[in-house]
Amino acid sequence: MPDVDNRGGQGACPRCSRNLRYLGSATEVEPFWNRIGAFFRYPFHTDPLMVIAICTLVPLALSANLIGLVVSLLLAMALLKYTYAVINHTAEGHMAPPPVTTAFSGEGFSIVFLQLLVFIGMGALVTGAAMLGGPLLAMLALALVVLTLPASIMVLAMERSALAAINPLHLVGLIARIGWPYFLLYGYLVLLTLASGAAQDFALTHFSPWLAGTLAGFLNSTFTLILFHMLGYLLFQYQEELGFASDLQDEEGPQETSQRDPSQRLDADIDMDLKDGHYDRVQGALISALKKDPDNRQRLEQLFRLLTARNDNRELYRHHIALLGWLADTHNGAGVADLLARLEPISPSLKLDDPELAERCARCLYHQGEYRKALALLQDFHKRFPDSHSLAPAYVLAAQILANGLDQWEKAAAFLGFVKKRCPNHPLHSQVDDYLQQVARREPLKGPRATFTISD
Incomplete structure (x- = not known):
């Protein structure tokens, strides 16, 4: 769907016009296990480094009094708030860290208290298990809490609900939707x-x-940011399974509809119509596109392949000038020979009215080894195009075909003599004598030998 509104997540089916469900980057996002290096580089961007530096170094510089304790506590809350912003930011498709102001703005600190409630709830679960079933049940409950802690953090980041973050059904459901990659991440x-x-x-x-305190604090903050970035990326990677859609936001944004390349929509329609067997529709679309852009090589190739596959020789005849021009441009001698063979039953005495195109197609056929077909295109060239600039190269080519391909040296000499007599002002005229000497020696006709002599 190359022309839908990616930013708005909206699009309609080109066949039935019904609204499509937007998948975001769910089908093309890189698996997290291929991005381990990027995760470790994440905290060393400018913004997270500033957050880590402020939240680590400032408490160490404060006095051990009530004011220092309060400031240190506030900075710890800011760091925790920033880590949850990292999860949401990454899940939305931002692979660059959130700005440093995210940690110290007045909004969003509720997540810190929600996380505290989650820890209290988990502690109460383990304590209750110990009271009911003793140490064994307590150990099982603790193992469950540790196993589901990453899922709990992700649920809290998405839903902002402490109850949802400790609800076993929510946690097990999240782990089940992600599947085995959750345990790999764990x-x-x-x-x-x-x-x-x-x-x-x-x-x-x-x-x-x-x-040591400085390094320990820095390392703890750094590894925490890596951990939370990985959790956010897991949400981003499995967005389809989790019921939301996000796109990569830090790359070049999607183009506006007015700036999109309309050929992408045509390519998509052609692809669908071919798979559905609507060949007439494809043919009509290609012909319409070529009316707007007659020299589009991609459309000419698609039309040629479609018409030859359908054996639609009459339609090939209608477009043979454009198709032969494209085949000559791509030096496709086999394609030129095939197209001319298909056109022969429709027009047995086909003559090209464009002298340059006739010479180019004949040259392709010559290099393909189709000598007689090449000569047929050059037949009576001097009568049909007496004043054409292509006359000299056409008849030099005819001489090469006769000499090199058909071993007819006398006829080759006659064509070269014609060029020498009738085309004195053409750049090829200076080479004709060399060609005639090669004919006299029965050597393959090639261009004049290169010389590296510097004239005085």
Whole structure:
């Protein structure tokens, strides 16, 4: 559907005009396991780096008092708010991070309190399991909570509801719709968490407390952004299964309808009509397109292939001038020979009225080895086009065909003599003597040998 409104997610079927369901990038998005490198580069864009720097370094510079505690808590909330913005931003198709102002604007902090409620609910679930069934049931409940935590984060980011984020039916439903890739992502997240913990432990062990705290905070924030970006991308990748549609937003936007290439719509219609067997409709569309753009090589090729496949020789005859011109332009000697063979029953004595086209087609046939067909196109060339600039190259070509292809040296010499006598002002005239010498020696007629002599 090359001409629908991608930005508005609207489009109508070109056959029945019914509204289509928009799929966004669901059918062409790259799987997340092919983008691991991009995930790790994500936090090192300018905006997330600024958020990480502010939320990590500022608390370390504050005094250990009530004001420092409040500011540190607010910055932690801003970082958590930014990570949820990363999920939504990525799920909408933005592969570039959200701006730094997203973390510190006055809106959206409710997600922090919702996340706190989710953690309280999960803790209550594990505690209740311990009270009812002892340590074994508590361990099972904890394992379930850990397994569904990524799904809970995604549900909370999409629905902004703490109840939905701890509802087992919602979580299991999300995991079921995504399928096995959820568990693959879960494995990546586990490795990511272990790597983050190991890096922070190394920093705390080998560096001074102030530097270790800075590095640990930076690493924790960085790995958190990577994790949340991966969760958002999983939503984006499985948008169709999850019931929404998004497009890649950071690339060049879709063109406005007035700027779209109408040939894309024609290509799509041709493709559908061919598959449906509506060949007359395809033929009519191609002929109409060629009336507007007679030199369009793509449409000429499509028309030629369609008409030859249908054995519609009469329609080929109607368009043979344009088709022969296209075949000559593409140096398709086999196509020229095939088309002329198809036209022979309809017009046994077919003559081309365009001298340049006749010479070009004859040259294609010569290189294809169709010597007699090439000569037929050049027959009586001097009578039909006595003043044509193509006369000299046409008769030099005829001499090459006779000498190189048919071994008729005397006739080749006659054609060359005609060019020498009748075309004294043509650039080829200076080469005729070389050709005649080659004829005399019964050598294949080629152009004059290159010389690298520099005249004084």
